Amino acid sequence: MARLPSQIKRVTLHDVADYCNVSYQTVSRVVNDNPHVSKETRRRVLRAIKELNYQPNHVARSLVTRRSNLIEVITFGSGHYGPSQMVAHVERAARKQGYNLILTNIGEMSLDEIRAAINSLSGRLVDGLIMVTPVIGVQYEELVDLCGGIPFVMIDTPLGSTTPSVVINQRHGSQIATQHLIDLGHRHICEISGPLRWHGAIARHESWLETLKAAGITPGRSEEGDWTAWSGYEAARRLLDSDCQFTALVVGNDQMALGAMRALREAGLRVPDDVSVVGFDDIPEAACFEPPLTTMRQNFDMLGSQSVEYLLDLMLHPDTPLQQRVLYPYLVERQSTQAV
Amino acid sequence: MARLPSQIKRVTLHDVADYCNVSYQTVSRVVNDNPHVSKETRRRVLRAIKELNYQPNHVARSLVTRRSNLIEVITFGSGHYGPSQMVAHVERAARKQGYNLILTNIGEMSLDEIRAAINSLSGRLVDGLIMVTPVIGVQYEELVDLCGGIPFVMIDTPLGSTTPSVVINQRHGSQIATQHLIDLGHRHICEISGPLRWHGAIARHESWLETLKAAGITPGRSEEGDWTAWSGYEAARRLLDSDCQFTALVVGNDQMALGAMRALREAGLRVPDDVSVVGFDDIPEAACFEPPLTTMRQNFDMLGSQSVEYLLDLMLHPDTPLQQRVLYPYLVERQSTQAV
DNA sequence: TCACAGGATGTGAATGTTCACAAACGCTAT
DNA sequence: ATAGCGTTTGTGAACATTCACATCCTGTGA
Numbered sequence: 043m044a045r046l047p048s049q050i051k052r053v054t055l056h057d058v059a060d061y062c063n064v065s066y067q068t069v070s071r072v073v074n075d076n077p078h079v080s081k082e083t084r085r086r087v088l089r090a091i092k093e094l095n096y097q098p099n100h101v102a103r104s105l106v107t108r109r110s111n112l113i114e115v116i117t118f119g120s121g122h123y124g125p126s127q128m129v130a131h132v133e134r135a136a137r138k139q140g141y142n143l144i145l146t147n148i149g150e151m152s153l154d155e156i157r158a159a160i161n162s163l164s165g166r167l168v169d170g171l172i173m174v175t176p177v178i179g180v181q182y183e184e185l186v187d188l189c190g191g192i193p194f195v196m197i198d199t200p201l202g203s204t205t206p207s208v209v210i211n212q213r214h215g216s217q218i219a220t221q222h223l224i225d226l227g228h229r230h231i232c233e234i235s236g237p238l239r240w241h242g243a244i245a246r247h248e249s250w251l252e253t254l255k256a257a258g259i260t261p262g263r264s265e266e267g268d269w270t271a272w273s274g275y276e277a278a279r280r281l282l283d284s285d286c287q288f289t290a291l292v293v294g295n296d297q298m299a300l301g302a303m304r305a306l307r308e309a310g311l312r313v314p315d316d317v318s319v320v321g322f323d324d325i326p327e328a329a330c331f332e333p334p335l336t337t338m339r340q341n342f343d344m345l346g347s348q349s350v351e352y353l354l355d356l357m358l359h360p361d362t363p364l365q366q367r368v369l370y371p372y373l374v375e376r377q378s379t380q381a382v
Numbered sequence: 383m384a385r386l387p388s389q390i391k392r393v394t395l396h397d398v399a400d401y402c403n404v405s406y407q408t409v410s411r412v413v414n415d416n417p418h419v420s421k422e423t424r425r426r427v428l429r430a431i432k433e434l435n436y437q438p439n440h441v442a443r444s445l446v447t448r449r450s451n452l453i454e455v456i457t458f459g460s461g462h463y464g465p466s467q468m469v470a471h472v473e474r475a476a477r478k479q480g481y482n483l484i485l486t487n488i489g490e491m492s493l494d495e496i497r498a499a500i501n502s503l504s505g506r507l508v509d510g511l512i513m514v515t516p517v518i519g520v521q522y523e524e525l526v527d528l529c530g531g532i533p534f535v536m537i538d539t540p541l542g543s544t545t546p547s548v549v550i551n552q553r554h555g556s557q558i559a560t561q562h563l564i565d566l567g568h569r570h571i572c573e574i575s576g577p578l579r580w581h582g583a584i585a586r587h588e589s590w591l592e593t594l595k596a597a598g599i600t601p602g603r604s605e606e607g608d609w610t611a612w613s614g615y616e617a618a619r620r621l622l623d624s625d626c627q628f629t630a631l632v633v634g635n636d637q638m639a640l641g642a643m644r645a646l647r648e649a650g651l652r653v654p655d656d657v658s659v660v661g662f663d664d665i666p667e668a669a670c671f672e673p674p675l676t677t678m679r680q681n682f683d684m685l686g687s688q689s690v691e692y693l694l695d696l697m698l699h700p701d702t703p704l705q706q707r708v709l710y711p712y713l714v715e716r717q718s719t720q721a722v
Numbered sequence: 723t724c725a726c727a728g729g730a731t732g733t734g735a736a737t738g739t740t741c742a743c744a745a746a747c748g749c750t751a752t
Numbered sequence: 753a754t755a756g757c758g759t760t761t762g763t764g765a766a767c768a769t770t771c772a773c774a775t776c777c778t779g780t781g782a
Contacts, residue, residue, distance in 0.1 A: 054738055065762045070740065078760060100505035101450065102738030104441045105767050112484075120470035130460035142503050144452075145485040146471045162483050165440035271670035301670040330504045330611035330641040332672045394768055405732045410770070418730060440767030446737050 131346030232262035274298025278305035471686030576634035614638025618645035
């Protein structure tokens with residue numbers, strides 16, 4: 043293997059120690075804020091550190107402490123608004139606590155790919171993992187095996203599981219969205235769901251059904267999309283092509299809502315006059331859609347920071363209970379919904 | 383500091399060595415594919431590795447090799463489509479080459495924040511850095527100091543600089559976009575630019591001016607946005623409120639174009655019948671805008687993989703020339719532009 | 723038969739830090 | 753004075769690996 047050029051001689055504990063005539067251990071104590079060092083020596087050492095521009099070597103430290111101050115985040119895909127939004131906030135929350143973040147982005151969320159991702163840095167001794175696992179087929183028990191004792195938190199698991207995870211209550215979200223349409227007097231409500239491999243899509247779909255049934259309304263057709271605007275467009279086309287009549291549409295995310303509204307307009311229908319549409323996520327653009335979209339705001343920032351907080355709990359206090367922490371979305375009402 | 387629970391006894395070289403009665407060095411050789419080990423021994427060692435589930439300790443290895451196989455990416459903000467898209471591709475390209483990626487997301491792209499980011503893991507011995515530096519005020523020379531000899535690549539620098547960087551030629555992009563409108567017969571062309579702290583926004587703005595002048599056309603008004611849809615809306619409102627007449631609009635990105643189109647429609651103007659609009663980026667939603675947006679496609683995937691490739695060149699071959707590598711955007715014509 | 727080459731294997735040192743323990747020091751109370 | 757205690761400082765070992773070098777073996781050619 044080629045030799046790297048960056049073989050700069052780094053300043054070590056010993057250099058600092060020699061510089062001010064103390065032992066390396068004393069310097070180490072200063073660096074680690076150990077109280078057993080006199081005021082005077084500490085002052086001298088600190089000055090030497092500054093003058094020599096000493097920076098402790100994390101690698102050597104990890105070797106002996108067996109801690110890396112590294113958190114790995116495993117996410118997947120690249121286009122999804124939620125995940126990428128969240129990672130940014132995870133990073134910020136982690137760094138605030140003195141942790142750096144290793145990002146791994148796998149193509150598909152499958153056990154094999156997760157295994158590969160974990161193996162690719164198993165030797166790095168990461169202190170904890172955060173995995174974005176919004177799709178079915180990833181079992182907690184298998185992850186426990188894979189992680190080999192390293193504490194981890196999942197983001198997005200089936201609602202009600204007792205695995206260490208943070209989720210947004212999509213069931214609740216969909217209920218609010220659907221109820222909102224019912225309250226406006228709609229009785230013919232269709233749905234464009236996300237891919238039904240996703241926990242969130244399933245939860246929203248089921249809750250949509252239940253909310254309608256609870257109100258004594260026969261559910262309209264439901265079509266499945268893949269979260270992209272284009273799939274929303276196509277799903278809406280399928281709804282329009284069917285004989286199904288509807289005055290309102292619950293859509294799995296804002297992008298698909300955008301596509302759906304486009305299809306509706308092409309079919310000569312106006313939003314919200316002919317069809318009311320409610321989306322999910324509240325992406326920044328939603329307020330500028332035509333018309334501005336009524337949607338369920340998901341707090342991805344919170345999701346990110348909460349998962350870091352939980353992970354740190356697990357890492358520092360092994361007796362932290364394994365539980366699902368739940369966040370709630372809320373309705374942002376704009377102009378894509380109106381009373382019948 | 384609290385003791386972490388993950389103090390699992392890991393299998394080491396020595397364990398494997400004892401297990402099959404060879405020296406630890408021999409095992410090391412097998413792990414590192416050193417040819418000086420007999421077929422038979424190699425076979426035995428490999429089996430032992432598998433049976434004991436040995437995984438080499440990256441940390442110990444880094445300590446002696448002074449290489450971490452870690453690349454740091456410093457990016458900023460969270461909402462921007464381009465950067466977050468890119469990071470995903472950087473990660474994938476890096477992992478394919480055996481590198482893991484440390485992500486640091488700073489709030490504002492300033493020298494101080496970069497310094498903090500680098501210091502926060504200076505002791506980690508990262509092998510290389512990729513910095514997303516699309517705004518003015520970050521000087522190459524200062525970064526050289528900060529990085530202390532670690533090779534780095536910048537993404538997005540002023541066009542024509544000879545710093546190690548990868549950029550998209552925005553000048554070219556804006557020229558194509560503007561010329562497209564001129565070719566359609568437009569003579570009153572306004573602009574909504576991105577924030578003029580951004581290299582890309584400046585380049586596009588200047589090229590818009592130049593292209594118009596070269597065609598003997600007096601430039602229309604230019605308003606500045608902040609990349610968000612909402613700022614595009616407001617910028618378009620300012621254009622409409624001014625006495626400026628225009629039949630076409632060059633907009634700095636697709637989100638702002640979305641906002642602008644919304645403002646136009648509210649003002650009773652139709653796109654493209656009354657005003658043609660061309661955007662930048664080609665975000666996945668652009669094809670579903672109302673109308674589908676003509677825009678300049680930016681190849682962020684390529685940007686990511688190219689920068690990794692370049693960085694690896696720099697890391698492995700110190701004599702790699704420092705240069706700017708340039709990618710080109712191209713026009714995706716949809717229905718938001720039409721001949722006068 | 724012996725010197726020698728060359729591949730296979732082993733040994734000692736080094737990497738930069740922390741941990742556990744030992745030593746030195748100064749201070750107070752006996 | 754001195755025992756005892758607590759604070760400050762120093763020493764040796766350990767962490768898991770690679771690197772440089774030494775040794776052992778086997779076969780070949782003179």
